Amino acid sequence: MSRPTGVNSADTKQFITDIATRLFEHKGYNATSMGDIKNETRYSKGTIYYHFKNKEELYLYCIKSVSQEFIKTWRTKENEGQSAEEQLYIWVDLNHLMQEKPIMNTIHEYFVSTEKNSYEVVTELYEPEFDIVKEILENGVKQGEFNKDLNVYDTSVLLYNFIYSLENADLFGYNEREVQKNLYKQAIDLILPGLR
Numbered sequence: 001m002s003r004p005t006g007v008n009s010a011d012t013k014q015f016i017t018d019i020a021t022r023l024f025e026h027k028g029y030n031a032t033s034m035g036d037i038k039n040e041t042r043y044s045k046g047t048i049y050y051h052f053k054n055k056e057e058l059y060l061y062c063i064k065s066v067s068q069e070f071i072k073t074w075r076t077k078e079n080e081g082q083s084a085e086e087q088l089y090i091w092v093d094l095n096h097l098m099q100e101k102p103i104m105n106t107i108h109e110y111f112v113s114t115e116k117n118s119y120e121v122v123t124e125l126y127e128p129e130f131d132i133v134k135e136i137l138e139n140g141v142k143q144g145e146f147n148k149d150l151n152v153y154d155t156s157v158l159l160y161n162f163i164y165s166l167e168n169a170d171l172f173g174y175n176e177r178e179v180q181k182n183l184y185k186q187a188i189d190l191i192l193p194g195l196r
Helices: 009-031 034-041 044-052 055-078 082-098 102-114 121-140 152-170 175-196
Strands: none
Touching: 009 044, 009 055, 009 102, 034 044, 034 055, 055 082, 055 102, 055 121, 082 102, 082 121, 082 152, 082 175, 102 152, 121 152, 152 175
């Protein structure tokens, strides 16, 4: 398929990604169609399919874009904390801010509907953000802040999943942003004694 004429390719792809991300967040993976994306962007199907061969490719691109945004923001903030403990609080605060990008909550639906459950697919989607947790814990062990016998991998799995589950705190009445932010901080307060 040839490139549409008169279109800035990078800007067009970003616009499609932004609109698609919003639709996936609002409607979920299954209920969002390429027709929906076409209608919202007001681009032709040809323009959309020039950039993405199908809905699945577009969805995965949206997920990776949000993940890359998280990692980029983390890399600019990580040095604000000199200790591993301070970095955990920065990391958890960033996770709270990323709640405004709820597309990550649709990944399970994607796996179920596409019957993709291979380790490789899961790893590709989650590993970059998971590695941040491992780095913090490894540094904490090296610097003597955390227990030298800490199983970093297992603890990273527990911590990562614990913090990401807080995205559902609104189901339990934690609806205000400041209250949610405090809950994230309390999670680290609770975890730290077990790391030392």
